Amino acid sequence: MDLKERITGLMPQVREELAELVAIRSVADPRQYPPEECRHAADWVRTKFSELGFADVRLEETADGSLAVVGSRNCPNPQAPTVLLYAHYDVQPPLDDTAWKSPPFELTEKDGRWYGRGTADCKGNILAHLTALRALDDELPVHLKLVVEGSEEQGTGGLEAFVPDHADLLRADAILVCDTGNAAVGRPAATVSLRGMVNVVVTVHALTSEVHSGMFGGAAPDALAALVAMLATLRDSAGNTTITGLDNTDTWSGEPYPPEQFRADAGLLDSARLLGDGTVSDMLWARPALTILGIDCPPVLGSAAAIAPRARARLNLRIPPGLEPAQAQQALIEHLRSIAPWGTAVDIELEASGAPFRARTDGPAYRALDAAMQDAYGRPMALLGQGGSIPLCNVLADTFPDAEIIMMGVEEPQALIHAPNESVDPTEIAAMSLVEARFLQLYANTDS
Structure with missing residues (x-):
């Protein structure tokens, strides 16, 4: 046999x-x-x-x-x-x-x-x-x-x-x-x-406590709006990860990942577009990729007419071989600090990292x-x-x-x-x- x-x-x-x-x-x-x-x-x-x-x-x-x-x-x-x-x-x-x-x-x-x-x-x-x-x-x-x-x-x-x-x-x-x-x-x-990875938690502080949005909104900085603005800079309109100091143009030389297979494997909606200006394989295995894992902010149910004094997000940055976690971590932290709007205070905690x-x-x-x-x-x-x-x-x-x-x-x-x-x-x-x-x-x- x-x-x-x-x-x-x-x-x-x-x-x-x-x-x-x-x-x-x-x-x-x-x-x-x-x-x-x-x-x-x-x-x-x-x-x-x-x-x-x-x-x-x-x-x-x-x-x-x-x-x-x-x-x-x-x-x-x-x-x-x-x-x-x-x-x-x-x-x-x-x-x-x-x-x-x-x-x-x-x-x-x-x-x-x-x-x-x-x-x-x-x-x-x-x-x-x-x-x-x-x-x-x-x-x-x-x-x-x-x-x-x-x-x-x-x-x-x-x-x-x-x-x-x-x-x-x-x-x-x-x-x-x-x-x-x-x-x-x-x-x-x-x-x-x-891929390697870097996980950070970024917290934005704008006020000492919640304040009435009718009385103070328009002049007082909104921590949640500041955080959203910061997170929006981490991808461009095509979906490429855009962190200052990290290259997002490398290409993958191994087996290609057919786009239609990826769409089915990932469960994309029919109307959803693939992200980035590289191939699927490039985006998955050769370039940095930033994912927002979670956000702490007031939930819709039970929220009040108040300005959020603080908000935070947990971010996951996947990094390809050739990029050291310490380099990627530093680039992400410096990027977030440099684009924080309105003089808001930013705390960034390194949660975990791993080498590619x-x-x-x-x-x-x-x-x-x-x-x-x-x-x-x-x-x-x-x-x-x-x-x-x-x-x-x-x-x-x-x-x-x-x-x-x-x-x-x-x-x-x-x-x-x-x-x-x-x-x-x-x-x-x-x-x-x-x-x-x-x-x-x-x-x-x-x-x-």
Whole structure:
């Protein structure tokens, strides 16, 4: 029986186990969900990999209190390369339960897809690891190391702090970071570029307290109007991000993102126009992009005829490889301060930052991956960027500078990760399981 047939035979077990894992409410935020849920998920992962020959698999506590599942499994050939398998078992909160068409923590099948929080991000990738190894069975041709973390979605950095202090535990020749996905169902891809990010909270102060808009409006500065005016300078009429000191003309050289596919993936209204004067790929992966995440101001319901004395906004600036977070942060702060109108006072708090990442793609691991994806999908591998940040990749690159880092997974655009009605296409789990199994076989025989 070949690998594809073995994986096909394993898919009922994949569904059963993914349903078990999705039912565990492993949101790594004790304000919303009990921490026992994450411990339950960690134990589930530990047990499953223990059954697959990871005899030393165990739970390691990281700096933020989360538990990482770590372990190793050796093959008979002492000269074989070592591959580190990564995923995470924690998930985003479901957000608005009423927006879900099925219970968020219950795997539900509809129109050929499996719905539930974490089905794609990232519990589906855990099942792809397990399925690839089950398909290989005793024919494992490389040494394996494993790390499955429990706080990736909260961004609290537990594993990022753990890696440098436990380098020998995780050291590998190739690292499979299985937390991204393909260009579309059936279109294989590796993610080779990640945006970095800078989050700031900007507060505008204009008055010491609310005052009557009829008595003082027209002469007294309005903090909310000042904030709106400031935010309006962060994009031009075409939608390009316009922050003084940041270039917004770079172009993307990898796989293009067809505009009509992007419109469908993003759920644009028929009347809505795409932003910017570059291609979709340029705007997503090669240029800075500013998003207003939230605004604190009086709500419409219950608002009074008064001038707002203060207002604030939370801003997210995504930055492409080649731009340092400190440079982007300074440019954003200086821009906001310089355009604050009417002498209003501006406070700016740095909330978070993360560096962008670009993978090296000219080594034996990428050659093996390209061949594995061709075998599994019958078409060449594309190279994609991703707008999200995975700070761990930079830590891995710094700690293991000779390792090849590969980002792949089951999270194609229809998966709606981080949103209500997250889902996974089971054919992607099957295909990516085959990719991983074939990669391990091919990488073992690839000249470095």
